[in-house]
Amino acid sequence: MGILEDQRMGILAAPPANFSFLGPVNYNRSAIGVFLGPYPPTVTYVNSRWIRRGVIRVHQSGIYYLFECYDAYDLDGIIRQHSTVFEGRIINLRRYHRSFIPQEINFDTTRLWVRVQGLPLLYLTREWANQILSHVGFIEEYEQVGVGLPMHANIRVRMLVDTSQLLIPGCFVPVEGDRVVWAFFRHEGAFKFNKSCGYIGHHSERCKVKKDVSSCKPRCRLAALERRGMRVLYGPGQQAYYTNYVKGLPDIFRYRNPKVNLIRPSEPEVIPFMDRNGREIRIYQETARGVVARNDTTLFRKEVLILMRLKKRVMVGEL
Numbered sequence: 001m002g003i004l005e006d007q008r009m010g011i012l013a014a015p016p017a018n019f020s021f022l023g024p025v026n027y028n029r030s031a032i033g034v035f036l037g038p039y040p041p042t043v044t045y046v047n048s049r050w051i052r053r054g055v056i057r058v059h060q061s062g063i064y065y066l067f068e069c070y071d072a073y074d075l076d077g078i079i080r081q082h083s084t085v086f087e088g089r090i091i092n093l094r095r096y097h098r099s100f101i102p103q104e105i106n107f108d109t110t111r112l113w114v115r116v117q118g119l120p121l122l123y124l125t126r127e128w129a130n131q132i133l134s135h136v137g138f139i140e141e142y143e144q145v146g147v148g149l150p151m152h153a154n155i156r157v158r159m160l161v162d163t164s165q166l167l168i169p170g171c172f173v174p175v176e177g178d179r180v181v182w183a184f185f186r187h188e189g190a191f192k193f194n195k196s197c198g199y200i201g202h203h204s205e206r207c208k209v210k211k212d213v214s215s216c217k218p219r220c221r222l223a224a225l226e227r228r229g230m231r232v233l234y235g236p237g238q239q240a241y242y243t244n245y246v247k248g249l250p251d252i253f254r255y256r257n258p259k260v261n262l263i264r265p266s267e268p269e270v271i272p273f274m275d276r277n278g279r280e281i282r283i284y285q286e287t288a289r290g291v292v293a294r295n296d297t298t299l300f301r302k303e304v305l306i307l308m309r310l311k312k313r314v315m316v317g318e319l
């Protein structure tokens with residue numbers, strides 16, 4: 001076989017004579033965003049909902065939207081936001097740099113509020129939220145503070161969800177005896193959702209996912225969870241897997257077009273997380289000064305586990 005298989009060869013392109021790293025756009029002061037699903041809104045629309053300090057210019061190239069911020073704090077605000085909604089469409093936002101290749105940026109995680117609906121009051125606790133949502137994504141924030149009953153009769157948490165995967169519409173929760181109840185997961189910001197394919201952002205009439213593919217996918221996803229050691233129950237047949245309960249907010253203008261406040265002060269330094277047993281865990285980071293807790297909420301479960309291991313080592317004095 002040829003050399004090409006194990007070796008890449010090519011000439012080194014010489015930069016054009018007039019090339020400069022300073023392009024027409026200040027890329028290093030920009031955030032880049034991609035909408036979930038096809039047919040995104042127009043550029044003019046996308047720039048109307050920020051509460052901001054300075055000018056934000058929006059550029060579009062294919063599916064990518066670039067938000068060029070004249071004020072650095074606006075940029076920080078957009079990055080902190082992680083995801084937002086324009087005209088009922090979710091966009092995931094990331095920091096951009098002039099050397100970044102858009103196709104290599106991971107836009108899979110979406111930050112959204114999820115409400116768990118259909119539980120007895122006794123179950124409206126952080127501990128149950130952790131148990132119920134462990135396979136859905138990573139919990140960043142609980143609406144409920146302190147002990148006692150929540151303000152509304154359901155669990156509401158802010159999560160990072162992998163929206164490149166099929167949505168999980170709910171799960172079974174054991175109640176007394178051998179009874180189980182179905183808890184609905186209601187996703188705030190999911191206005192466009194296709195019940196036959198299971199993806200946020202997809203439109204029922206214009207979905208390109210083939211019917212036979214989409215019908216077996218939920219089963220595959222559950223089978224994967226089963227392999228990870230979770231118990232899967234199968235309810236009575238002829239019941240639709242997805243219902244309108246997937247959508248968490250009424251489809252009205254105010255919710256479809258939320259204002260995004262980029263001026264609000266930054267989030268607290270340390271966001272506590274609860275592990276499965278209700279103990280507080282923190283995300284740790286190695287720095288020159290040792291190990292400090294950090295406020296980077298874009299981490300996922302696997303990374304947290306690694307960091308927890310790191311914390312253990314810290315406690316036994318290895319670091």
Ligand SMILES: [Zn+2]
Nearest residue numbers: 194197202207
């Ligand atoms: Zn679809």
